[in-house]
Amino acid sequence: MPKFPKDTEHLARMAALFLAGLTLFVIARALLVPKDFHELGHFRTGALADNMARPVAFAGREACAACHPDVVDERQGSRHAVIACEACHGALAKHAEDPGSLKPARPDPRTLCLVCHREDVASPKTFKQVNPQTHMGGQACISCHKPHHPEMT
Amino acid sequence: MGIDRREFLTHTGKYLLLTSAAALAWDFLKVGTPEAAPNYTLQDHWWGFAIDIEKCIGCGNCVRACKTENDVPLEPYYFRTWVERYHVPNGNIEHPEVDSPNGGYGGFPARYEPGDGSKNFFVPKLCNHCAHSPCTQVCPVGATFDSPDGVVLVDKTYCLGCRYCVQACPYGCRFIDPRTMTVDKCSLCYHRITKGLTTACCETCPTGARMLGDLKNPKDPIHAFLRTHKVQVLKPQMATGAKAYYNGLDGSVR
Numbered sequence A: 001m002p003k004f005p006k007d008t009e010h011l012a013r014m015a016a017l018f019l020a021g022l023t024l025f026v027i028a029r030a031l032l033v034p035k036d037f038h039e040l041g042h043f044r045t046g047a048l049a050d051n052m053a054r055p056v057a058f059a060g061r062e063a064c065a066a067c068h069p070d071v072v073d074e075r076q077g078s079r080h081a082v083i084a085c086e087a088c089h090g091a092l093a094k095h096a097e098d099p100g101s102l103k104p105a106r107p108d109p110r111t112l113c114l115v116c117h118r119e120d121v122a123s124p125k126t127f128k129q130v131n132p133q134t135h136m137g138g139q140a141c142i143s144c145h146k147p148h149h150p151e152m153t
Numbered sequence B: 001m002g003i004d005r006r007e008f009l010t011h012t013g014k015y016l017l018l019t020s021a022a023a024l025a026w027d028f029l030k031v032g033t034p035e036a037a038p039n040y041t042l043q044d045h046w047w048g049f050a051i052d053i054e055k056c057i058g059c060g061n062c063v064r065a066c067k068t069e070n071d072v073p074l075e076p077y078y079f080r081t082w083v084e085r086y087h088v089p090n091g092n093i094e095h096p097e098v099d100s101p102n103g104g105y106g107g108f109p110a111r112y113e114p115g116d117g118s119k120n121f122f123v124p125k126l127c128n129h130c131a132h133s134p135c136t137q138v139c140p141v142g143a144t145f146d147s148p149d150g151v152v153l154v155d156k157t158y159c160l161g162c163r164y165c166v167q168a169c170p171y172g173c174r175f176i177d178p179r180t181m182t183v184d185k186c187s188l189c190y191h192r193i194t195k196g197l198t199t200a201c202c203e204t205c206p207t208g209a210r211m212l213g214d215l216k217n218p219k220d221p222i223h224a225f226l227r228t229h230k231v232q233v234l235k236p237q238m239a240t241g242a243k244a245y246y247n248g249l250d251g252s253v254r
Helices: A010-034 A044-054 A059-068 A067-076 A085-089 A093-097 A107-117 A132-136 B005-030 B061-070 B164-167 B200-204 B222-229
Strands: B047-052 B081-087 B098-101 B116-125 B144-145 B151-152 B175-179 B181-182 B208-213 B244-247
Touching: A044 B151, A059 A067, A059 A085, A059 A093, A059 B151, A085 B200, A107 B081, B047 B061, B047 B116, B047 B222, B061 B200, B151 B181, B200 B208, B208 B222, B222 B244
Parallel strands: B047 B244
Antiparallel strands: B047 B208, B081 B098, B081 B116, B144 B151, B175 B181
8 A cells, every 4th residue: 555645635736737638638639630540550541542532544455445446456466565555645534434525636656656666775675676867767657657556567 | 744756656657657548548449440442452452563674665654644644743843753764884883874854754865875885774763662661650740651552652631741751762752742842752543553453654654664563462463573583672771671673673773
């Protein structure tokens, strides 16, 4: 049994002050800290949903293939078959949702091919690279190559 | 009449213990059940990333797609992902020349001549989504965190813009969005991967140099990639538990 001093009034006062402080702290904490904080870790669980909520800009190749199976067939067997449509045609989630709302722009054939195929020593040696001056002498790529199936036959 | 030091310390200790116990109990009382995300279970995924340097052609498609998908400020040039070009003269891996004009947004203008005895290659960079991320550990408010599925995310409504995390990231993957003055970084396209899509950069990479992978899904092709390639993470000495695995990573890459 611990020995309590006879005069305990100052202790009671301190305890009351402490309790009041604690209550204030608990109330402030309950008001300020979001309800979903620290459920899964030191963060708001709702932040996961916030991050999920952003609209998608690129529809994905499956969405393109659903309406354009002809292009999928055209690309069959080509080296370009693995490239996603939106890699060249741009972000088209809006078009996939409502085809009338956004008509995809035709990529510029004079610049598009060279985005990937312009000669650079840092590109892998196995990758097809051209010097636009010596390879085609100012001609457009599409006069010989079809972008969806670029192999010469 | 008095209270000696021993008693005082004993009582104070008891009060402190009781208070901390009460605070802990309060935390447990407040915990609810996490909201169920439709068709996506956090516990079923553990996201990682694989990059094949030997396939990267430096076209910049990933950089452009990322900016479009995630509304990254076009100018000034901030990036969630960017591409670096390495020029290693005569095998001098201690002193590589690195350039990344506008992060590779407009591609890479020809700069080096072939046949000068140097080694040249492109290295795409993005958040490594570390399992033990230094950036989340320093956040004073819990605004950036490791999600249970292995993605390092930012809570934009909670971020103070204090920049501790920007300094803590050893890979330089974070920036302050000048419009909101809050931190921004690669979210691994969390809004896409939770819907079953791949990231915007993987979607638009023409050579398959970038690969999103679910390390918890045994059927994911990333396992075959990690098995059949000699992979390395960036700055392994930092012990960050980085989950962006590079194939063909040269010693000169910082």
